[in-house]
Amino acid sequence: MRVDAQRNYDRIVEVAREVFREQGYDASLDEVAKRAGVGPGTLYRHFPKRDDLLDAMMRSWMDRVDEAAEKALATEGPPRDLLVAWLRAYVALISLHKGGPAKITSALDDSGSPIASKCRTLTGATDKVVERLAAAGALRPGVDAVTICRLVGGVAVVADQGDLPESTVFPLLEVMADGMLR
Amino acid sequence: MRVDAQRNYDRIVEVAREVFREQGYDASLDEVAKRAGVGPGTLYRHFPKRDDLLDAMMRSWMDRVDEAAEKALATEGPPRDLLVAWLRAYVALISLHKGGPAKITSALDDSGSPIASKCRTLTGATDKVVERLAAAGALRPGVDAVTICRLVGGVAVVADQGDLPESTVFPLLEVMADGMLR
């Protein structure tokens, strides 16, 4: 890749992070291009679809997911505490930007999206939690990682769209946790 | 209201129902106007915001909600069956159009939206179910109608966006039901 191309690529991703944080996932891409000081053509050549840009933005984010899963797994106490800790972390991770929860959760079932690979990181991390719970015999049969991701994703979407505070979201997660455990 | 105005109003609503059913909630409003045989100006005078149009479309829908609640309340058997029946009905009711679950569920927390009044019908119906369950002592403390609406709304949004089949959605609802019951 030519150095000027690399420079523009990086700059676009950097600016996109900023713009999406300010305006949510449906911010104008022309605006991103303008702020990055490139033409729209350049942006669309590097990132033909909006999701390709999100994909690039989320590269570093994946490390954080694994990190958060490790941290949750280190939780002391009963299985329910572990699960709740992970659910909270999960919501926080996918709620970095307005519109993020919807985007990510719907990518769970859209293997064509570039985001889908990110979801695998997410379900993978959830799976570690599932295994731990299953080993403790605490999990209700039939509850797997994808099920959990869908459920908690749904809560995250609602929280995101309604701007719900943690004090409202946490109880929702606890109801769900109780439904998942035996 | 002048009779021609009334005629156009009704026609727009009728056509909108059709178009939204075909294309989901973000169908083009100019398209609706065109099909209804009116200018965009006429449409926007009657319905300044998209939600105003949805609001009008949902007038008759509210009756169906109460009806469905009655039917669920007539369910024989243990409380869990009643709850699951209502959750399924709830999802079906808000999933009439693509994008509907998101619209309706986010209106739960947006009292400014014209849709909010429709939500009250929905939470009201849910409340009847809640009362029945509470009377039977089957409900976990702290679980109220709004909590339930948010949770099931979240599942409906995910199902809608991911085009999930009933066979996937129903188990999600059951996990939630288990979380709500003691």
Place this chain on the structure above:
DNA sequence: TTGATAAACGGAGACAGCCTCCGTATCGTT
């Protein structure tokens, strides 16, 4: 029936966002 008046109509067009095409500029190599 007719004419006045208010009400409603509807389409042209301003504006914003998405995305493409292609002439121009830049890079890297010989």
Place this chain on the structure above:
DNA sequence: AACGATACGGAGGCTGTCTCCGTTTATCAA
């Protein structure tokens, strides 16, 4: 330095939203 490959970027087509305002239509009183 010169050339070919690569990348740039902006003009502009397209679609959808929404408004403004000249024209039409309904209604009612005379």
